[in-house]
Amino acid sequence: MKKICLNLAIILLIFCSNFIYTPKAYAYSEEEKILLQSWRLVNEAYVDESFNHQNWWQIRQNFLKKPLHNREETYTAIREMLALLDDPYTRLLPPENYHNLQITTSGELSGIGLQISINPENNQLEVVTPLPSSPAELAGIQPRDQIITIDGINTQTLTLDEAANKIRGEIGTTVAIEVKRQNDGKIKTYELKRDRLSLSAISSRLDNSQSNYPIGYLRLNQFSGNATKDLAHALVQLEREGAQGYILDLRNNPGGLLQAGIEIARLWLQPSTIVYTVNRQGVLGSYDSDGEALTDKPLVVLVNQGSASASEILAGALQDNHRGILIGEKTFGKGLIQSLFELPDGAGIAITVAKYETPSHKDINKLGITPDQIVTQDPISYFEIGTEKDIQYQTAISYLATAKNYNNSNM
Incomplete structure (x- = not known):
């Protein structure tokens, strides 16, 4: 009798042990899965390992406790979670916004x-x-x-x-x-x-206002997927028309694709460094120009407070490599690089994955790039750009004309 009871006790112990230590799998709802995917993407890619000096895992647990009854509540929770990073560039893009951004950058x-x-x-x-x-x-x-x-x-x-x-x-x-x-x-x-x-990212024309010194004007509106091709085509055409100097207008250009900024810099630069990148581990990488420039003629780059991101990468590369001078106002100061990730429901999330430095190792985030020649001007309409009312443009024309006269006197 004792043996039977003992065996029964062992069986009950095994049964109870299995019952206690076999956890029941938790099935996440669709809303929770989208929240978790957003958290995971930031966890893997965000540039700041400290996550703004917060316990990112604990934040995950806290937000999973929130009731998520519909997609709008989920989006609100994701926005609140991302806001804790205190980074305006790491943000949620609902499906329509994400789709529109893809269209804009594709050109x-x-x-x-x-x-x-x-x-x-x-x-x-x-x-x-x-x-x-x-x-x-x-x-x-x-x-x-x-x-x-x-x-x-x-x-x-x-x-x-x-x-x-x-x-x-x-x-x-x-x-x-x-x-x-x-x-x-x-x-x-x-x-x-x-x-x-x-969509053409470029508008261009030949300015013949200076006697015997035609100047090529290139206005870059956005760093889209076809920007490099469009600018290269316009630059070659202006060379054929006899341009002796160039104005590259980056005013009010908010940026776009990082790769487009790098490729456009390569059109102007001989072998040199374009930009350095620094990731979350502090690892320094670089993008370089390793080919021949399309032209070596004098260049002025116009910038203002609306020139940001890829515009600043391009302007910084041309300034630090002494390829052209900058005229205008201090740039916006966005020295952070974002990558886009798609969420399961067609929404997207932009995440800051690295910061960049100019070739001379200037960190311009929140500081901007100071032009070689500061020229301030009141806002002008789109139709006044490149006219007599455009003081910055006229200053660039005068600079190139002076450079032409200087070069001729030293021939």
Whole structure:
């Protein structure tokens, strides 16, 4: 009897042991999975190993305790979690924002091919320019035409972004825009079919205002996927037209793709360092130029407080390598590099993964780059850029003309 009881006790002990030490797997909800994926991406990639001097694992546990009943509550929790890093560039991008950012950086979208702006003098939505061979250009829409309505909606009630979103749309769909012609004031309605567009990141022209010294002007609007190709094409064309010096305009260019900034620097530089990067372990890496520049002619780079990120990488590389001089105002001061990661629901998260230094090891984050020649100017409209009212541009023209005279006198 004792033996039977003993065996029974052993069996019960084994059963109880298995019952106690076999944990039940916890099934995370879809909302919790998105929160956890966001946490994990930051945990693996964020530039600051201390996570702003916080216990990142404990933050994970705290946020998992929050009730997440729907996607909006999940997004709110992710935003609150990321805010603890005190880094405005590490941020959540809901699906629509993430998609729009991908479109912008790729340089392609669908629409009717209008670049638009708000005229500061009358707050009227205006056409800056129609894209070449776009539905808008083929219909005869011209720069400075006023857009009165979009699909019957008065544009005075729309922000610039709202107007742009209404003009964009799927290929093959139509949009009706009512336009007031700038030359004769006549009003005409256009029914235009949207098509695939390729956005040029560059506008360029030859300035012949200086006698026997044509100057090539290149305005870089964004560092998109096609920016390097567009700038190289414009630069080669200006060389053929006889440009003797260049102005590269990076004013109000907020940046874009890091790789585009590096590739554009290579168009101007002989073998040299373009930028240094520093990751979370403090490991120093670099991007270099190892080929021949497209031109070695004098260069002025225009910058202001709106020149940021990839604009500062490019400006810093040209300044530190003594390839060109900077004219204008101190730049924005964004010396951090972000990578984009996609979440399971089509949203995205931008994470600061490294910081950068200029070739002379200047950390410009929150400090900016100081131009070689500081020239301040009040805000001007888009249509005044490169005109007599553009003081910074005129200063660049004068500098290049002086450099030309100096070089001629020393021949």
